[in-house]
Amino acid sequence: MEYNFSEIETKWKKYWEENQVYKVSNNSNKPKYYVLDMFPYPSGAGLHVGHPLGYIASDIFTRYKRMQGHEVLHPMGFDSFGLPAEQYAIQTGIHPEKTTAENIKRYRAQLDNIGFSFDWSRQVSTCEPEFYKWTQWIFIELFNHWYDQNRNTALPISELEIIFSREGNRHVNAAQSPCPSFAASQWNSFSRKEKSDLLMNYRLAYRKEAFVNWCEALGTVLANDEVKDGVSERGGHPVERRPMTQWFLRITAYAQRLLDDLKDVDFSDSMKIMQSNWIGRSTGAQVFFDIDSSIEKLEIYTTRADTIFGATFMVLAPEHELVDIITTTDQRKAIDQYLEFVKSRSERDRMAEVKEVSGAFTGAFAINPFNQEKIPIWIGEYVLKDYGTGAIMAVPADDARDNAFAKKYHLPIVEIIDKSMYPGATIEDKLGKMINSDFINGMEVLPAIDLICNRLESMGIGKKQINFKMRDANFSRQRYWGEPFPIIYDNEGIPYTLDKNELPLELPALDDFKPTTNGKAPLSKLESWVKLPNGHTRETDTMPGFAGSSWYFLRYMDPNNQKEFASKEAITYWQDVDLYVGGTEHAVGHLLYSRFWHKFLFDLGLTVTKEPYKRLLNQGMIQGISESIYLLKEKHEGKNLFVSKELIKKYDEKEYIRIAVPISYVKDYGTENPFLDHLGLMDLLLFYKEYSDNSLFEIEQGIKNFTEILPNSQYKFYTHSEVAKMSKSQYNVINPDDVIEKYGSDCFRLFEMFLGPLEQSKPWDTRSIDGVGKFVRRLWASFYSDDVLTISDELATDEELKILHKGIKKISDDIERFSFNTCVSQFMIILNELKSINCNKREILDPLVRLIAPFAPFLSEELWSSLGHSESVHKSRFPQANEKYLVESIFTYPICINGKKRGTYDFPADASQDTLIDMTLKLDFVNKWLDGTAPKKVIVVPGKMVNIVI
C-alpha cells in the first residue's frame, strides 16, 4: 500500500470528530494547562501559509502536554467585529454579517485541514450576541467603577457617591480627569446633571470631549496605535486631529500596575521594553510660575527641575487654555496667525516635520520663583497638549528642541551644566556640575534635582510628580460593525446603562451600513432604534475592534454559560493562560488592553490571577518571495518595453516602474538569477491582458518581440527577486490548502516547523519541502513494504534502544524550549539510524510513533492503529527516556595540546579524571608531541575533551 495521506487524513478527521477526541473538561482532576493562540480576523483573503505557523507550534505543544497527563485547554475562535471585517464588507457591498459568517466558515475549513486539536465546542466569535453580551456587561462594570489610588483597586461608583455626599471630593485620591473640588454640601445641592457630569471624571469608562484621530475616509476615529505615520494602519488613509465627544477607558489608572507586573510574566525582553516604553513612566516635577500680566498661574511639567536657571523661555501647546487669556494685544495678531497655521496642518504634516520647530510669542512673561527674572512665554507646535501639563520651561542649553527653537527666534541660551568631567555624557545621563544656577552652583545634577523639588514644595509652588505617556483608550467608533454601547441618554442628556438583564443589546439590522461623513455613526440613521418610547435616545457609536479581544480568553473557559461570562469554578480551575502564542504586532495594543481588562476583573474578584498570560511566545512572520519585472513608462515605437533585470541600470529610476509577476511563471525564482523563458512570458502576457498584443522585451541579445523569444532558446528575461510580505498584490500568496493537497497535512506541519526557529521571520520556499516529504514516506516504509505490514516482535537490542532513548531525550528537551525545527531534524536522524541497522521492531516503533504524534497527528494515528492499538495515539502517553540507555560506555575524547586538537582516543566513560590523565600521557602520539618535556597542566572536561598544556 502506498502512503495515501488524503485517505488517512479524511479517515482520522472523521474519527476525531465522532469520538470527540479533543473535548476538554472543566472537571478534570488532572493538572490544567492553557495554550492560547491569538485568534484571527476572518478576512476575505483566507489564511496563507504564514498564519498557521504559530497555531502549529501551539498545537504541538498542546498535544505534547496532553500526552504528559495535563488537561489542556486549547481553543480557537474568531475576532469578527471591527474595521477589517467592515472594510471588506464595504468593498464587496455585501452585509458584514454575511461575509463574516462565510469567512469564518472558510477559515474553519482551512484550519481543520491542518489537523489541529482545538476543542471546537468552545469556539467563540466576538460578533455573536451570546459573546458580546458579556463585552457589554464588562463595559457596564467599567462605567460603574472608579479607581482608588490609595487602595489601588477599582471600586463601585455608588461608594464614591456616598463619599461625595459625606465629605465632598477633597480626600478622594482617584485616577480621574481634571475636576474642580467641592464640599459635601455642594455635592448634595448639585442637580442630577451636574452630579452625572462630575462622576464622569471618575468612571473607568467615561465620556469626554477630546482631540481624537479622525479618519475621514474610514468615517471614524482611531486609537493612537491604529494610526501609523499620520495615516490609518488599515488602508493608509490620512488622519486628522478633531475635537469630539467620545467614550474612553481609563487605562491610565492601571499604568503603574501594568508596568510593575511585567516582572512577573515571561515575555521576551523586547516585548517588555516595548510595553514599558508605551506606558512611558517618568518622574519629574510639576511647577507653578506666576505670570506678570495675569492672576493665572502657569503650570509646567519637567523631569529636570535642576535646570530652572537655564529656562530662558516657556512654551505652551497651541491648544493650551491659557493662550487666549495671556496673549497681549500687541501679540494677538502673531498668535492668531500661528494658530491658523497650526490648524491647517494635518497630523501627518506635524509628524513629517519633526526636526522643524515653529512658534509665536504671546507677549506675556512668567516669573522665575527663585530670582524673579522674567521669562517670555511662547507657544509652539512641538509642545503637546496631551502630555504633562501641555506646557514646558525651555532649557535651550541642554535640550535639542529648545535649542533649535531658541536659535530660530534668537532667544538667549544659558549654560547651566558643566559636563567637562564626563566626556561623552549626554543629557539623559544626568551627570555634571551645575553652573550659573544661583544656590545650586557646584552641585551634581541628581542632588540638585532633589533640592529644587524640595524648595518648590516648601514654597508651595510645585511638587514631585509621576507622568505616563500612555493615554486613556478611545473606545468609540462611528461604525456599524461593532458592539453597540449598552448606554441610553435621558431627556437631560444624562447617560445611563441598560439593566444587565436587558443584555445583549443586539446590533440592529441595517442595510445602509456605510460610514457617514458628518461624524455620526451609521446606527444614527436607524431612528426607530435610536429613539425610545419615553423620548430617551441610545448611544449610536459602537465599540472598537479591541473590545472583544480584550477578554475573549476568559470566555473559552466556560463558553456556553448563560449566567456569567465564566463560572467561578471554571475560572478557578483554568486560572490564566500558561502559553500565549502570537505575533509581535500586538505588543502594545491588544496585549496592554487585555492585561488592563483582566486586572480590572481581578479587582472585582472575577478573575483569580493578576496577569492573564504567564508566558508569551512570538512567532516570526513567514514572508514570500516576490518577483517583478521592469516596464518603461515611455512607450518604445508605440509598444510597451519590458527590460531584463541587469539592463535596467542603463535607465534612470524615474523612467520605469516595477510590476509584480506571479512566482509560478518564474524559473529559478528566489535565486540569484530568476528568469522568464518563452513559457513564462506567454503566461505573463495572458495574465496581464493589457500588455498582450504590443509588448517588446529588452534582453542581452537586444530588443525582441515575444515570438522571437523561442521555446528552449538561450534567450532569458531576468526578473527582480526579493523577500516581501505575502500579499495578493505581489501574487506570492501560498495557500496552505494547496500545499496540503499535494503533500498532505502532516508533511505541511513538519515543514512549517522545519523552516527555522519559531521566533524568526523567514521566507517560504515550497521547493525544499521534499526533504520532509521523503522523511514521511520513509517512515511509512518502515511499517509497510509492498502493502504488507512488516513489524517484528523481536526484542530490541541495546544499540537500537540507545538510538530511541537518545532521541526521546533530545526531542522532549527541544519541545520544552520550543525548538521545533531541531525536533524535526532529530526525527530524521533517528529514522536514518534505524534504517541503517534495518530496525523494524515494535519495541522501537511503538514509542517512535508516540514521539512523532504531536507533529504528525494523522500519520501517527494511522501507524498507531497499524501497531494494533484501538485508542487514539493522542490519548497515549508521551514516551520517557530511560537513563539507562543514555549513558555511553565509551567516550571518544578529542585530545588537544595547547588547545589544538591533535587526535582522538576512546576512553571508558566511567574513568576517573586521574585515570584519564594517566592514560592520555601514555599515548604514543601524545608523547611524540611532548617530546620529553613534562606538561604544565592537564585539563579534563569529563565527556568533552582532554587538553594538555605544555
Add this chain to the structure above:
RNA sequence: GCGGGUAUGGCGAAAUUGGUAGACGCGCCAGACUUAGGAUCUGGUGCCGUGAGGCAUGGGGGUUCGAGUCCCUCUAUCCGCACCA
C-alpha cells in the same frame, strides 16, 4: 535620534552551561537500478592545497589552555518608538 534584535557553506539552518563548527534538510556532483525519469537507493559536498596540512562563524581587538558562544569596538541589516519636556 532613541531602544531592541540579527549576522555561521550556494540556500534554510544545528551547535542547551565556553569544549571535535557546519548536525539535519535543500541544492549540486558522481554512481546504481531503469526504455525513461522531475521516482528510488548509495556515496561525496565549507574554502585553499595533488598531499601532509593550512584557513574559516560580518570586520578589528581582548579575556581564556580553548571563543560562533563572554567583554570592547566598528560595519551591515531588520524591527519597534519617535517632538513625551
